[in-house]
Amino acid sequence: MPASDFRALPLSVIDFASVRPGQTVGEGLQDSVALAQKAEELGYERVWYSEHHNMPSIASSAPAVLMAHIAAQTSTIRLGSGGVMLPNHSPIVIAEQFGTLAELHPGRIDLGLGRAPGTDPQTLRALRREPSAAETFPDDVRELQAFLGDSPSDMARTRGIVAVPGRGTKVPLYILGSSLFGAQLAAAYGLPYAFASHFAPDALKQASAVYRERFQPSEQLSEPYMIAAVNVVADDDAARAEQELHWYRRQRVRLMAGRGRNFTDEELDMVMESAGGQQILHMISYTACGDGATVRDYLTEFAHRAGADELMIAPIGSSPERAHGSLEVLRRAWSD
Template sequence: MTPSPMPLSVIDFASVRPGQSVGDALQDSVALAQKAEELGYERVWYSEHHNMGSIASSAPAVLMAHIASQTERIRLGSGGVMLPNHSPIVIAEQFGTLAELHPGRIDLGLGRAPGTDPQTIRALRREPSAAEHFPDDVRELQAFLGDSPSDLARTRGITATPGRGTRVPLYILGSSLFGAQLAAKFGLPYAFASHFAPDALEQASAVYRDRFEPSEQLAEPYMIAAVNVVADDDTGRAARELQHYRRQRVKLMAGRGRHFSDEELDMIMESAGGRQILHMISCTAVGDGPAVRDYLQDFASRAGADELMIAPVGSTRERVHGTLDVLRRAWSQ
């Protein structure tokens, strides 16, 4: 089979496994980026979430700074920064700093969701209407990262240092038609969160490509689609890892910290709510290398993707690394 030219990348949530410390989880993220670099993956992105005990990537720029110092070539980015939680100039300065320290290696993916619950939104000092200003905030951020002074009223006479002239590439993240339309209008790459919100994927991809307007950053549309992957040379072990992941996902989202017996969790997974949670992760490739490769090639075609963002599934660091290894070998055949 002819090797696929499509880039493969990784989304890392800095997952804190049961019984694991946050520090150990962050060290796992360092090791994952190093493994991805070794295997030739394109980039690793980190997501901004708050008030979630199982996710330690609440400060993507800080995590990226550390991991960039522990790697050499691989691109690192936010997947994403939830821009309405922040002032654009602060994000410009943070990512401008990263770009000056690690030239050519930094991406800035942007989302408009809070990445948390209503109570934590208040703790973030976020205005309830902040998401309505997302398009304007993106334009403001572009101005701060650009080469020359901006005509925007809110940025006139203000220079982001670091930031000015770094031209950190921006990506719009989304799981709906809003993000697709905005990315198309602004001429930016679009990344779809199909690893947990699959329903509008094909429609959003079509809208994005149909309405794309070339920009200074991007001449042609560029679509990234995220997908969960459980890969193992032992197909039985891959199936068991998937089942473990499904149960942990339902437990996390349905329980919110509560403890369930195995029997209770079985019942929840069979309930309407449990089935909806499992539907959210329906874009999942599982099996040995050839099976996973075939699934991903079909998925990329349906998604109209130019790049796949892999969410590697595994109950241990070794299993996660194994997924990346098995997939990389199969993708090259």
């Protein structure tokens, strides 16, 4: 992407509804409201929420409920799931949930779909999910499309069934992924594709190439459209941004390697240097850090490398104010 073209690239936000140390879940959810309001004020395209379960530091286990609350406290920004883990649910229930959102907030709702469980094996059983549920993901996407479409479907599983709310809303679907499977499915169905490069960097370029090479136009989309996610910590003071990134790297290893254990600082240093710690840090390889100009240049090159039509920003911050600051600094730099 030529440097002169970066301003045309839409910027969006992925929010994990984080519950920071010392916070209640309710306080974490209020932070998500404030983040969406800030993103709307700054002119970001959309905010997405991911479905996770049994993760004490993430409160977005019910994206549709969270979206309804935030949509009522914003007015223009698009809101979506990033994503709903469809094998955890029946397609008609998701059609009714997101159809309800679309009727209440027309033109503002996205439905991103993933096939991973978004949790651990024990919680998967608590969700009543069959281990083989992911195998029917392509058919479930088609079933969901049928429920959201204008006309009754002739699919065997949907014949004679109407999703109300749902039918006729045509809530736009996005396929989420971190491997070639999602790229191939999005291309075959003619749907936009969102790659989780903020925590799964390895297959980004290959998945982008496969998606574009194999894309088949559809009623929803005539040309391929790819979103790539990336971590951002931006501050007018580059040294302060580096301090925030240092905090985030340690916090991520602490959460993922500790599994509830409280490491001392010395123990955490050793874990971070271990093979396991380095693998955790590798997951956030795509991270822009620095002042506005530095972050803007990184993201411009990243978008070119990823073949992205839109960037989804995961704002890093040890406090809500720091996360808001990253969005503000980036937005100003994007407009300069």
